[in-house]
Amino acid sequence: MKNKVHGWHIYLVVTFVLLGILISTQIHTQNRLLSDLSMQSTSDLSIMLKNLTDKRWLLTEELEEAEHNLLTYQNDYNNDTALLSSVENELNRLQLISGASAVKGPGISINVDGYLLSSDLVVIVNELWAAGAEAVAINDCRITATSGISYVETLDKTYLTCDGTVIQEPYEIRAIGNNATLEKSLTMPGGIADSLSLYQVHLNITLHDEIVLASQPVQPQLRYGKVPSKTE
Amino acid sequence: MFWLIPVFGLLIGVLIGSIVTIEIPLTMAKYLSVAVLAALDSALGGIRCIYEDTFNGLVLLTGFISNAVLAALLAFLGDQLSVDLYMAAVFVFGIRIFQNLATIRHHILNRFLKKHNVHAAQHKEDIQQQ
Structure with a gap:
């Protein structure tokens, strides 16, 4: 084995380096080929297609279910919102009735000029309620379901009280409701205004488009009363 | 060695081929495989020629490239x-590769046997002399 050609190693090395490059390129290409879709056999492709179609149907069903759920939740949410707003309306109504919140609206104010008995005050308030007043207050005392109008006597003077608190003169009664109706209920012939005028008590009534009544911050604590269940 | x-x-x-990945269009993969086969045949032929003392580097290199390309x-x-x-091409180059491999195997075996026989003969002579 003589080396007739000088530098045969170099030729051999170059040849085999090229061969190595070719082989590794071929392996690389073959790997790409195996993972390439266009080079797959028809049966493989049809199996792949079937699998993918199945998967697609599953996903479609899932999507439909999710959309259905979404719709249900949205309906629930809307129902909840409606419920919530109706509850809120009811709460506002009850707060206005109970005096837990301040109230504003059209109404009248009555300035009493003269000496007033507590029974006169009760009659005025009752007349206002009867005329459809939605809220009534004497000075700062809001008349609620548990309000009581009375009087206390000292040695020299009698004070009117509302809920046990002395009402200072001058008295101002304010009511919210249809202001014309409220006024008529007091000033009708033979009404309370007429009666009081016999005793030199004059009611100066002013009609307001908007009048504000303060809230009754102290609400009664209920310890005994309970709401009976609907079935009872 | x-x-x-x-x-x-x-x-x-x-x-080199792993580091510098040469991107060949996938439609050319088939032709590349034939080229690899031809190149392998040429390389093995080169080794055979070394054993037969007919090695020519230029012939090998040109044959290698032209065979692959052709x-x-x-x-x-x-x-x-x-x-x-x-x-x-697969058929022809496959046969040639096997032939080349067989020839190379023969040469290696012959060389090995020659050496071994020489040793064995010497050993025999030694025994007989004793």
Whole structure:
């Protein structure tokens, strides 16, 4: 084995380096080929297609279910919102009735000029309620379901009280409701205004488009009363 | 230890090919495989020639490149003519590779046997002399 050609190693090395490059390129290409879709056999492709179609149907069903759920939740949410707003309306109504919140609206104010008995005050308030007043207050005392109008006597003077608190003169009664109706209920012939005028008590009534009544911050604590269940 | 040279060269080539990934269009993959086959045949032929003392580096290198390119071209042409020349190339180069390998094996075996026989003969003579 003589080396007739000088530098045969170099030729051999170059040849085999090229061969190595070719082989590794071929392996690389073959790997790409195996993972390439266009080079797959028809049966493989049809199996792949079937699998993918199945998967697609599953996903479609899932999507439909999710959309259905979404719709249900949205309906629930809307129902909840409606419920919530109706509850809120009811709460506002009850707060206005109970005096837990301040109230504003059209109404009248009555300035009493003269000496007033507590029974006169009760009659005025009752007349206002009867005329459809939605809220009534004497000075700062809001008349609620548990309000009581009375009087206390000292040695020299009698004070009117509302809920046990002395009402200072001058008295101002304010009511919210249809202001014309409220006024008529007091000033009708033979009404309370007429009666009081016999005793030199004059009611100066002013009609307001908007009048504000303060809230009754102290609400009664209920310890005994309970709401009976609907079935009872 | 001359057989280290092709092994070493092959390793370097594979390394280069791995590092510098040459992107060949996938439609050319078929022709590349024929080219690899032709190149392998040429390389093995080169090794055979070393044993037969007819080695010529230039012949090897030109044969290597031209065989690879021609094989690929032939396969391509076959595809264009819808004749499976690709199969012919695989067949021919496959046979040649096996022939080359067989020849190389023969040479190696002969060399080994020659050495061994010489040793064995000497050993025999030694025994007889004793």
